[in-house]
Amino acid sequence: MSDISALVEIMARLRDPETGCPWDLAQDFESISPYTIEEAYEVAHAIAGGQMDELQDELGDLLFQVVYHARMAQEKGAFAIEDVVNGICEKMVRRHPHVFGDESIADAQAQTVAWEEHKAREKARSGKVSSSILDDIPVALPALTRAAKLGRRASKVGFDWPDAQGPREKIDEELAELDAELPGVDKQRMHHEFGDILFAVVNLCRHHDIDPEAALRDCNIRFQRRFGFVEQSLAGEGLSPDSASLEKMDALWEQAKQTGG
Numbered sequence: 001m002s003d004i005s006a007l008v009e010i011m012a013r014l015r016d017p018e019t020g021c022p023w024d025l026a027q028d029f030e031s032i033s034p035y036t037i038e039e040a041y042e043v044a045h046a047i048a049g050g051q052m053d054e055l056q057d058e059l060g061d062l063l064f065q066v067v068y069h070a071r072m073a074q075e076k077g078a079f080a081i082e083d084v085v086n087g088i089c090e091k092m093v094r095r096h097p098h099v100f101g102d103e104s105i106a107d108a109q110a111q112t113v114a115w116e117e118h119k120a121r122e123k124a125r126s127g128k129v130s131s132s133i134l135d136d137i138p139v140a141l142p143a144l145t146r147a148a149k150l151g152r153r154a155s156k157v158g159f160d161w162p163d164a165q166g167p168r169e170k171i172d173e174e175l176a177e178l179d180a181e182l183p184g185v186d187k188q189r190m191h192h193e194f195g196d197i198l199f200a201v202v203n204l205c206r207h208h209d210i211d212p213e214a215a216l217r218d219c220n221i222r223f224q225r226r227f228g229f230v231e232q233s234l235a236g237e238g239l240s241p242d243s244a245s246l247e248k249m250d251a252l253w254e255q256a257k258q259t260g261g
Contacts, residue, residue: 036065147202164207229256
């Protein structure tokens with residue numbers, strides 16, 4: 001079965017009130033939402049690993065989440081999967097007049113600007129009024145991703161440094177403010193200062209066209225790989241991390257870095 005209609009039918013049977021799966025029948029939008037987010041991360045993980053077989057599998061899991069939500073909406077009489085598909089098709093055609101119409105776009109950057117303009121016009125036509133240009137940036141996004149989006153959106157109206165030197169100096173400023181709080185008397189103020197440092201780093205990433213979420217994700221992978229090397233090297237000597245000295249583990253860590261880990 002390769003047609004998406006087969007997946008839609010499977011979902012319908014799982015949610016059948018008479019013969020469906022008890023677990024699937026007990027779910028609602030709120031209970032399924034965390035799984036949807038998790039599957040999106042699994043897709044990103046497969047991409048980072050360059051594993052096409054794994055990516056195929058994870059994309060299937062993510063597609064199932066779309067069908068799941070659409071089925072629950074259909075049960076409520078709100079919309080069906082066909083409406084979801086039709087809606088995104090119409091949106092993509094509408095927002096790409098340089099492909100499906102007579103307009104022309106010079107490059108990817110120009111298309112990004114045009115995309116935002118299309119979104120703004122559609123929002124205006126819908127009658128939705130926002131008190132801030134930041135209102136439609138989802139709160140549920142990962143914090144680093146949301147910080148980058150907030151910074152990009154504010155920069156579009158001129159609230160930004162002229163170059164990367166500004167956010168770089170801001171990092172030093174925020175580090176100095178953190179140093180003043182490091183005795184740790186006021187945990188709430190420390191909480192704020194750590195947040196300010198992270199936000200400043202995200203802004204510096206933005207000025208260098210670096211995705212902070214992807215950068216940290218890759219860093220996590222490198223850390224895990226290098227620490228794995230340390231563990232394996234110690235095991236070869238009959239040692240473990242909790243029995244080895246920090247100096248020895250540091251030396252192995254540097255070895256992992258030098259060998260491309």
